[in-house]
Amino acid sequence: MNQTTLHSSSGGILGLLLTLLPELTIAAAIFVAIHSLRQKNRHGLPVWPLVGMLPSLLLGLRGNMYEWISGVIDRMNGTFVFKGPWLTNLHCVVTADPRNLEHLLKTRFASFPKGPYFRGTVRDLLGEGIFNADDEEWRRQRKEASLRFHSAEFRKLTAESLVELVHSRLIPVLEDSLAQHAELDLQDVLLRLTFDNVCMIAFGVDPGCLSPGLPIIPFAKAFEDATEASVVRFITPTALWKALRYLDIGTERKLRRSLERVDQFAYNVIRKREQDLLIKGSTAAASKSDLLTAFMKDDEEGKPFSEKFLRDICVNFILAGRDTSSVALAWFFWLVDKNPAVEERILEEVCRIVGGRSDGGGDLDHDEVVFRPEEVKRMDYLQAALSEALRLYPSVPVDHKEVVEDEVFPDGTVLKKGTKVIYAMYAMGRMESIWGKDCRDFKPERWLRDGHFSSESAYKFTAFNGGPRLCLGKDFAYYQMKFVAASIVYRYRVKVVNGHPVVPKLALTMYMKHGLKVELSRRDKSELRRFL
Numbered sequence: 001m002n003q004t005t006l007h008s009s010s011g012g013i014l015g016l017l018l019t020l021l022p023e024l025t026i027a028a029a030i031f032v033a034i035h036s037l038r039q040k041n042r043h044g045l046p047v048w049p050l051v052g053m054l055p056s057l058l059l060g061l062r063g064n065m066y067e068w069i070s071g072v073i074d075r076m077n078g079t080f081v082f083k084g085p086w087l088t089n090l091h092c093v094v095t096a097d098p099r100n101l102e103h104l105l106k107t108r109f110a111s112f113p114k115g116p117y118f119r120g121t122v123r124d125l126l127g128e129g130i131f132n133a134d135d136e137e138w139r140r141q142r143k144e145a146s147l148r149f150h151s152a153e154f155r156k157l158t159a160e161s162l163v164e165l166v167h168s169r170l171i172p173v174l175e176d177s178l179a180q181h182a183e184l185d186l187q188d189v190l191l192r193l194t195f196d197n198v199c200m201i202a203f204g205v206d207p208g209c210l211s212p213g214l215p216i217i218p219f220a221k222a223f224e225d226a227t228e229a230s231v232v233r234f235i236t237p238t239a240l241w242k243a244l245r246y247l248d249i250g251t252e253r254k255l256r257r258s259l260e261r262v263d264q265f266a267y268n269v270i271r272k273r274e275q276d277l278l279i280k281g282s283t284a285a286a287s288k289s290d291l292l293t294a295f296m297k298d299d300e301e302g303k304p305f306s307e308k309f310l311r312d313i314c315v316n317f318i319l320a321g322r323d324t325s326s327v328a329l330a331w332f333f334w335l336v337d338k339n340p341a342v343e344e345r346i347l348e349e350v351c352r353i354v355g356g357r358s359d360g361g362g363d364l365d366h367d368e369v370v371f372r373p374e375e376v377k378r379m380d381y382l383q384a385a386l387s388e389a390l391r392l393y394p395s396v397p398v399d400h401k402e403v404v405e406d407e408v409f410p411d412g413t414v415l416k417k418g419t420k421v422i423y424a425m426y427a428m429g430r431m432e433s434i435w436g437k438d439c440r441d442f443k444p445e446r447w448l449r450d451g452h453f454s455s456e457s458a459y460k461f462t463a464f465n466g467g468p469r470l471c472l473g474k475d476f477a478y479y480q481m482k483f484v485a486a487s488i489v490y491r492y493r494v495k496v497v498n499g500h501p502v503v504p505k506l507a508l509t510m511y512m513k514h515g516l517k518v519e520l521s522r523r524d525k526s527e528l529r530r531f532l
């Protein structure tokens, strides 16, 4: 074959290919589509070449992401494997099967730590604190924190700090909005309340976020910015956020700056407390029972904790307690507004308790009623209603673990060492197989046995996690939510503003994206007397 024939024949093939290009493209697209849709039957979502399930995830992100996950999990009977794009770290197993939850949270706890990916991502914010610790370091902190958190002085402090916050700060702010006939963002008010409260119990300092005029408090703002910037790292490739951190630009610059302000506040409080303790000695130490002061009284081997350790423990507790109970309360008030029969039963219970006071408390002007710890404990129906709100809107909607050795879940899912596991609490609250046909209804009654609150297995109701890493603040959180809810319901009717959109925000905590705009009206005394 001479040069000319070679040229003309290759030109012919090329020409033929070019003519067929549209047909070839369509055929390839049809093949990929059929292949991906076949994969959908097996995996619950189409798997595309190179990008895996990313297109479906992006579509899910446009709407309510948690409902989207619930739908896929439901179709896949409780567990699905998410295949991320090639060469990314988005591959994971997503589960809402209680058997798998028990396996990873309790039975094989040691095989499912938070893992290096999670810990590396949030280390700048959380340091080596309890939320970000695994193995021995976690065990030591859990034991130390548990001892202090469940002490009698600590319980007294939490109860007293709540009375102070609700009666001297929350009610005046609510009264202001009532007097001005103004709408109020109840979620914002509750977030301020729990931020002040957790700082009081962690640092022994009240930042004053919940004050008339709802001011911006630099420490609270810095904490919020630092948390938001840390969360961005989870949706950014690791190499990219590390490069941004190195160059000190974008969200990484924001993170560095806000962390400087958080640390400045924390170390100032720590050093001031150290000085106070040195000057005033044991009297001052005895008079304060916040976590920081408690941790300054040496570890169990008699050695003092470092300033960095004290900073980490306080920052971790603030993160744990600053928004979890407030968002739960916001969803609770929204659900109660939609379910007047539930509101009536809560009011009835609270009034019955006040009316039963042996010292004639039932005659008190209702503006002056301060609930007592033993009364809060007896509010079974209220606890049921709060649990029901948490079942449907868990404050932590999804959580994460990383498996450190090859494992098999009880449902047969094979997990290779290093696999990330997401457990979907939001989806669990909506599974017929767990809660029955009425799983999407708000029914506090499902939590009552013979009129008393009865808790569920922590592997079905996972809002507070389960196993050795069960939420350390669970009892306190219930007490706090019950005290705040009862104090509000007893005084005011809370109506969500007509047409106000209520949807979850995509974040680590289940915030309402647009807050909760409400109007308050004062409860008539005759309304309460019906039950007193």
Ligand code: HEM
Pocket: 130, 131, 142, 198, 316, 317, 320, 321, 322, 324, 325, 328, 390, 394, 395, 396, 399, 400, 462, 463, 464, 465, 468, 469, 470, 471, 472, 473, 474, 476, 477
């Ligand atoms: C409705 C309120 C709350 C809910 C739904 C809740 C939920 C949770 C969940 C799901 C975890 C596990 C997180 C993880 O390991 O990834 C957790 C852990 C934790 N929570 Fe809570 N929490 C609430 C309130 C609080 C409060 C008010 C505090 C303290 C003031 C607190 C302190 C902690 C601590 C220290 C941990 C870490 C436990 C450990 O890793 O050993 N929580 N909580």
